[in-house]
Amino acid sequence: MTDPGPSGGEGGVLQKRLDRRAALGMLLGGAVVGTQALSACVPLSAETDQQREVRLLKWQEYIKRDYRFMTEAERAETIARLERLAKLQRGVDISIQSTGAQPGVMFGYAFNISKCKGFRRCVEACINENNLDRRAGTQYIRIFEMEDGEVNFDLADATFQHEVPAEGHFYLGTQCFQCANPPCTRVCPVGATWQEPDGIVVIDYDWCIGCRYCMAACPYWARRFNWSEPEVPVEELNPNQHYLGNRARKKGCVEKCTFCIHRTRQGRLPACAEACPTGARVFGNLLDPNSEIRWVLANKRVFRLKEDLQTEPRFWYFSD
Amino acid sequence: MSMQRVRAGVLVMTGLLAGCHERLHPMWAESAVSATRAPVDSVTAQLNRTREPGALATVVAVPVKRWTGPGGQPFEVALRSAERESGHARTFGTITLPIVLRTRSATLSQYPCTSCHLGRNVVMVNQRISDAHNNVQPVHPSQTGAVCSTCHAADNVELLVLRGGEHATLDESYRLCGQCHFKEADAWAGGGHGKRLDGWQGRRVVMACTDCHDPHRPGVERRIPFRAPELERPGSHNR
Numbered sequence: 001m002t003d004p005g006p007s008g009g010e011g012g013v014l015q016k017r018l019d020r021r022a023a024l025g026m027l028l029g030g031a032v033v034g035t036q037a038l039s040a041c042v043p044l045s046a047e048t049d050q051q052r053e054v055r056l057l058k059w060q061e062y063i064k065r066d067y068r069f070m071t072e073a074e075r076a077e078t079i080a081r082l083e084r085l086a087k088l089q090r091g092v093d094i095s096i097q098s099t100g101a102q103p104g105v106m107f108g109y110a111f112n113i114s115k116c117k118g119f120r121r122c123v124e125a126c127i128n129e130n131n132l133d134r135r136a137g138t139q140y141i142r143i144f145e146m147e148d149g150e151v152n153f154d155l156a157d158a159t160f161q162h163e164v165p166a167e168g169h170f171y172l173g174t175q176c177f178q179c180a181n182p183p184c185t186r187v188c189p190v191g192a193t194w195q196e197p198d199g200i201v202v203i204d205y206d207w208c209i210g211c212r213y214c215m216a217a218c219p220y221w222a223r224r225f226n227w228s229e230p231e232v233p234v235e236e237l238n239p240n241q242h243y244l245g246n247r248a249r250k251k252g253c254v255e256k257c258t259f260c261i262h263r264t265r266q267g268r269l270p271a272c273a274e275a276c277p278t279g280a281r282v283f284g285n286l287l288d289p290n291s292e293i294r295w296v297l298a299n300k301r302v303f304r305l306k307e308d309l310q311t312e313p314r315f316w317y318f319s320d
Numbered sequence: 321m322s323m324q325r326v327r328a329g330v331l332v333m334t335g336l337l338a339g340c341h342e343r344l345h346p347m348w349a350e351s352a353v354s355a356t357r358a359p360v361d362s363v364t365a366q367l368n369r370t371r372e373p374g375a376l377a378t379v380v381a382v383p384v385k386r387w388t389g390p391g392g393q394p395f396e397v398a399l400r401s402a403e404r405e406s407g408h409a410r411t412f413g414t415i416t417l418p419i420v421l422r423t424r425s426a427t428l429s430q431y432p433c434t435s436c437h438l439g440r441n442v443v444m445v446n447q448r449i450s451d452a453h454n455n456v457q458p459v460h461p462s463q464t465g466a467v468c469s470t471c472h473a474a475d476n477v478e479l480l481v482l483r484g485g486e487h488a489t490l491d492e493s494y495r496l497c498g499q500c501h502f503k504e505a506d507a508w509a510g511g512g513h514g515k516r517l518d519g520w521q522g523r524r525v526v527m528a529c530t531d532c533h534d535p536h537r538p539g540v541e542r543r544i545p546f547r548a549p550e551l552e553r554p555g556s557h558n559r
Contacts, residue, residue: 120545120546137550160545164542264520268519279513290389290391294390295390299510318512
C-alpha cells in the first residue's frame with residue numbers, strides 16, 4: 001500500500017486492485033501466524049521447521065502479483081522464494097535470473113532446410129536446457145520429414161524413427177516463431193503471456209490459468225500444456241534458469257520455446273542452434289545490419305510459414 | 321636412396337604397430353610433439369592474453385584471411401588445438417553433447433606428420449596411398465581427377481598447397497576448399513554455412529571447413545536420430 005508499484009501513477013481502478021491483493025496478503029499472513037500460535041499451544045501436527053517454512057513460502061508465492069506489475073524489489077523477493085523452495089523441497093541450488101531485454105536487439109532465426117538432416121540433436125539439447133517434462137516427453141521443437149518438392153504438413157511425418165536422412169526427403173523444424181503479430185497473446189484472458197521488447201513471447205507460469213486459448217490461437221502448434229505435474233530428475237535439472245524461461249512449471253500451465261531467453265539475453269546462442277551438427281540454424285539480432293541473420297535474409301531465398309495469416313514470424317526458412 | 325626408403329618403411333611400420341599416433345612410439349614421441357606443437361602453443365599463449373571472459377573463454381581462434389563477414393566485418397576461425405582440448409563438446413543443462421558431425425581430432429590417427437616423416441620433404445606417391453595412409457579413403461577429390469599433391473604440399477608435409485603455388489597451414493582449410501567451393505565459402509563468411517561458436521554477440525568465431533567435413537569424405541553420413549515425440553494422433557502437438 002505504501003508502495004504504489006510501477007503503474008501506481010495510473011491510480012484509480014488499478015490502485016484499488018493492488019490494495020485488495022495486498023490486504024489479502026496481510027490477512028493470509030495473519031492467518032498463518034495465527035495457525036502457528038495455535039500449533040504452539042496445541043501440538044496437534046508434527047510439523048517441522050522446514051515444513052513450516054515451505055508452507056509460508058508457498059502462501060507468499062500464491063498471493064504474488066503478475067510479473068509485469070512487480071517492482072524490482074518484488075521480483076527479487078519472488079526469485080529468492082523460488083530458489084529457497086527448490087533448495088528446501090528438492091535439495092538443489094538453482095539460480096533464477098530476471099534479465100531484461102537488451103536495448104537495440106530484436107531476435108531472429110533462420111533455418112536451412114537444405115542442411116537439416118533430421119538428427120534431432122536440437123531436440124535433445126532443448127529438453128536438457130529447458131528442463132522439459134521427462135515423464136510426458138514434452139518437446140518444443142518438431143522436425144518434420146517431408147517429401148521433396150513441397151512443404152505440405154498433411155503429408156509430413158514428425159514421428160520418424162529410422163536412419164536419416166531418408167532418400168527423397170527433406171527436414172523442416174518448427175518451434176515457437178516469436179511472431180511480431182502474435183495471435184496467442186491477444187487471446188489470453190488474464191494477460192499471462194506477452195511479447196518482450198526483444199521480440200520473445202513469454203509466459204508468466206504463475207499467472208497462467210491453463211485455459212489453453214493460446215494453444216488454439218497459435219497456427220504453428222508451438223505451445224505445450226502440462227497435463228500432469230512436470231517431472232525432471234534432480235541430477236538432470238539445469239540450475240541456470242530464467243523467471244520467464246526454463247524455471248519449474250506447474251501442472252495446468254502452458255509453456256513453449258523462448259529462444260532460450262536465459263542464454264540469448266546474455267549473448268549466447270540458443271541451445272538448439274549450438275547443438276545443431278549440420279549448421280542448419282542461424283540466430284542473431286535483426287536490428288544489427290552486420291549480423292549473420294541479416295546476411296541470410298539479404299542473400300538467400302527465404303520464406304515463412306503461413307504468411308497469409310499475417311502473424312509475421314521472426315523465423316525464416318532458407319535453402320542453399 | 322634405397323637406405324632412405326628402407327628407413328621410411330620402418331617408420332611407417334612403427335607407426336602402424338603403435339596403433340594410432342595420438343600415442344606415439346616412445347622413440348618418436350618427444351621430438352614429434354616438440355616439432356609440431358610448439359607453434360600452436362605459442363599462438364595459444366598469445367591469444368590467452370586477449371581472451372574475453374565468459375562465453376568464448378575456451379575458444380582459441382585466429383583472424384580469417386581474405387574473406388570478410390557480413391558488412392565487411394573481420395571474423396575469426398577456431399583452431400584445431402582448441403578443438404583437440406575441448407573435443408568440440410558443448411554443455412546443455414547438465415549433459416554434454418558433441419556439436420560436430422565428426423571431430424577430426426578423434427580420427428587424426430596419423431597426425432602430426434613428423435611421427436613418420438622425419439624430414440619435411442616427402443616423395444609424393446599418389447598411387448601408393450594404401451601403404452601408409454590406408455585409413456584415408458579419398459572419395460571426394462578423386463571424382464575430379466585430383467591426387468594427393470593437388471592439396472598437400474610436396475615439399476612440406478605439414479602444409480597445404482593452393483592452386484597458385486602458395487602454401488597454407490592445416491588450420492587454413494577454408495583457403496584451400498574455397499578455391500572450388502567458392503559459393504560455400506562466401507556463405508560461410510556471411511553466416512549461411514557452417515557454425516558460429518558460443519554466442520550471437522561479441523567476437524564472431526566460426527568453425528573451419530575441416531571441423532565438420534572430413535576432407536577425404538566430406539559428405540554427411542546417415543545416423544539414427546534422437547527419439548521421436550509421442551503424439552497421440554498425427555497432427556496433435558500437445559507434447
